[in-house]
Amino acid sequence: MTNLHKVVSEYLSPKEIEQVRDAFRLADQAHQGQFRSSGEPYITHPIAVAEICAGWQLDVEAIMAALLHDVMEDTGVPKSELAERFNPDVAELVDGLSKLDRLGFESKSQQQAESFRKMLLAMSRDLRVILVKLADRLHNIRTLDGVKPDKQRRVARETLDIYAPIANRLGLNQVFRELQERCFAAIHPNRFRVLHKAVLAARGNRREVLTKIFDSVSAALPAAGIEAKVMGREKTLFGIYDKMSSQKKSFSEVLDIYGFRIIVHTLPECYLALGIIHQLFRPVPGKFKDYIAIPKVNGYQSLHTTLVGPFGTPIEFQFRTVEMHNVAEQGVAAHWIYKAKHETLSDIQKKTHSSLQSLLDIQSQTGDSNEFIEHVKVDLFPDAVYVITPDTEVVSLPRGATLIDFAYSIHTDVGNRAMASKINGEYVPLHTELKSGDSVEIITSDAAKPSTQWLNYARTGRARSEIRHYLRTIRYKESVQFGQRLLTQAFSGLSIDYPADDDPTWDKLVKESGAKSREEILADIGLGKRLAAVVARRFAAAHPLIATTAAEIDTMSAAKAAPILIQGNEGQAIVLSRCCGPIPGDEIIASVRAGAGLIVHTADCPVARRAKNREPERWVDVSWDQNTAKHFVVRLEVIALNERGVLGRIAGEIAQADSNIVQVNSQDDAGETLLMSLSIQVEGRKHLAKVFRTVRRIPQVRRIVRVKG
Structure with a gap:
């Protein structure tokens, strides 16, 4: 004490x-x-x-x-x-x-x-x-x-x-x-001990170089009328090891960069001292960073430049004022040590709160604790890129951040409604990686919404947690609606009317199942966590309120009920299986999968047939609605003679058939034929047949087939 x-x-x-x-x-x-x-x-x-x-x-x-x-x-x-x-x-x-x-x-x-x-x-x-x-x-x-x-x-x-x-x-x-x-x-x-010995040996061998640089700088600055403190700056062992590991460099390559720090009294002297040192040693192009004009996210300010010293040795110099140095070393604690008398604790917190704002945003959006901690790790990158908004404000983001990350850093609504984006006035995809100095603009639309694919491009913890939060919220709403449709079908199979919201059986079911509400039960049905037939069985007046056995489920599954109508644009609650890619006009079947909702397959899909044999109780009757979505993606394979312009001709004919090509890949092995894999948008089987007829009229086309699986 x-x-x-x-x-x-x-x-x-x-x-x-x-x-x-x-x-x-x-x-x-x-x-x-x-x-x-x-x-x-x-x-x-x-x-x-x-x-x-x-x-x-x-x-x-x-x-x-x-x-x-x-x-x-x-x-x-x-x-x-x-x-x-x-x-x-x-x-x-x-x-x-x-x-x-x-x-x-x-x-x-x-x-x-x-x-x-x-x-x-x-x-x-x-x-x-x-x-x-x-x-x-x-x-x-x-x-x-x-x-x-x-x-x-x-x-x-x-x-x-x-x-x-x-x-x-x-x-x-x-x-x-x-x-x-x-x-x-x-x-x-x-590794620590070995590296420590190597650093001591290298420092002794190169002391002459460091002394020569130190003496040159110590003489040049006072001669120009600048009072400054010149300090040597050594790399930490962890910094050396991390650079060797991440950049696959040898010890000698990493240790070749020496550092000096020049501390002056005023901000203009930082730039004056920089100019003087640039006259002593030649700058390395592209190695200058002005963290005074654009501070780091933690408030760090300094000028960084890398120069070529004696014997071709790279040297890094940092220029900062005494106050900047105190903040650089002590950070937020420096506000307590050097605070003005009129500052209060709340004033100090305002200065530093923004540096942790993204972490606070993440915790407010994340439900799962382990998911939260992973988002936090992602968002604690020390390196950053600095981009400029249309209002000329500078935004700091972790290195590797994309336009999606930028959109969510501005506001949650901007991220959720992001439709397109521009970098330096040119349209680019939302997954484009940002570079320091980019001028960035996000174009929003009320019709736009996040997709699961965005998670592949988002780098910051805030963006990822916001996207997941949106998807969970929307999915829950869709699952409640879809669960109600499944339960309605199950009641129809039992020849029972759908119960009213105030039916006391709902309260019993909620209490016994451990759910929080009737909506949660419906959402669980929509997500495949509960079977609609089992829930409907609880309302059957002729039977007591008991758990349904597998035999009873089989009996109820055999009851004939009206099929669920599929439009193809229901959202996440209903998914068109990628293994067979069903489109309107195909005969379809569907299964309720735990946590995934309703998965729709074509009736002849071998994957669906095997799954149905294993778990028949999870399959429900479905059919296409009269009003379906306008665009369904179908994969095609086209074999054509390998002649100049054939790909353009095929693309033109597909467009003439009122279809759009989403993706195209071709395999050209310098032979007589060319194999093309295409993904196109159609409205259904009739529209697909029209595309087939149009493409087959091209003389060079030898074969066109729809690909499933």
Whole structure:
């Protein structure tokens, strides 16, 4: 406690220091008799966490929460006692830092994901939660030697996946680098030792080069009237290893880039110093980045340039002011250390809240905890691209982001209604990857809506969670409607009228099945999770309310009912099987698959026949509605003489038959014939027959067939 008292005495008032002492006394009493894996008294851990927070000059409530962060979870001290003894804010901070009880979770991974979600929600109310948590994790990583190797690797991997990227997102550069370095040593101890020795040897061999660069820069800047601090910047071992692994480079190739940092007093001096250094050494084309004009998402500002130094050695220089350097090293914590007197806690939170906004958006849209944690991992990329909106605003997105990601970053409605897009004034597909400097525009339409295919192109966690949320919501509505149609057919087969919404049997069925509502039962029927025949059987007046046996299901399935009419545009609740591609005019059959809804096949589909033999109770009667959708995709194979212009002639005739080609592939083996695979849009079998007749009139065409399977 002595060192903690010394640090907090530098900026807290005597009254606040007494509050810290009071929190320490409760923590010491609560953890009495508890020891860490290393054998030390447990209280040493909360004290160390509080010391890290005090180093960032966090306020008295955050220091108290750091001392008390484990008392609720490990000692059973209730939240109400903390609120009464200290204040509600301290109690809320400690509660946000406490893990959820493992009881009730199916797996440890689910428990960890839910704990992280809880912490993120608490952080959205008070940013100090994540700062204390990062201090807690930093001390745990510093003392990993006290636990078994398998736990060391597990904790280190979780830290690299989640907490190190969050530290980076918040601009806590020192914490970010230390977490990476220590986690690397825990996960790959042998590689860490070998790389450490290699770096020491290389640094000694090239000291002459670094000294020459340092002396040249140190002389040139004062000569131009610029007072600056010149610092050498070394790569971390993790950074070297990560670059070697990701870029498949050798150790010598990665270590060839040296770094220097030049810290000046004013913003104009950053650009002046850049010009002076460019006169000393030749710049490498394409290696200049201005993070002052366009800061990184975590608020980082600096000028970066790579130059060719003595003996052809690449050198990276960074130029920044003292304030920029403080923010670059301390990030969000710098706002506590260097805040102006008139700033309040809410002012500070506003400055940093935007850097984590996408994570908060994800948690609000995601239901499954493991899915949520995966979205968060995706969205914690350190690299970024910067694009410009039509209003000339700069938007930062992870590297590899597409136009779909950009649309959702603007607003959920823009993403959900995105119909087309432009980059630099030219129309491009929505899945186009963005590059820094692109001028981007999204064209929306009320008729547009997300599709499952978008998930293949979305890169950010926010876009993926928004798309999934939309699909789940729409699918639920469609499944309720379709479930009602299936249940109506089942009642018809039993010669029973469809029950009214206030029928008491609904309430019994909801209660016994564990569903939340009548709509949920209908949705489950539509998604294939419940059989309509079984649910209808519960309403049969002549039988008691009991579970239906397989024999009874067979009896009911034999009852004749009106077929379900298929239009082909019902959405996700009804799917036209890709194995046979049914179109209006084909004889069709359909099965209800768990979680997939109704799958429609052609009656002669071999896949459907095999499935029907295995599970006959899942098949229902279907037929085409009189009013079907206008466009159905059919696959064709065309064999034609390999003559010039034949493909264009075939495409022209298909267009003449009022059809549209969706996709075309041709195999030209320099022989006499050409094999073409086409996907075209037709309205039904009659329209397809018209296309066949038209194409067959072409002299070069030898064969045209519809492909199934």
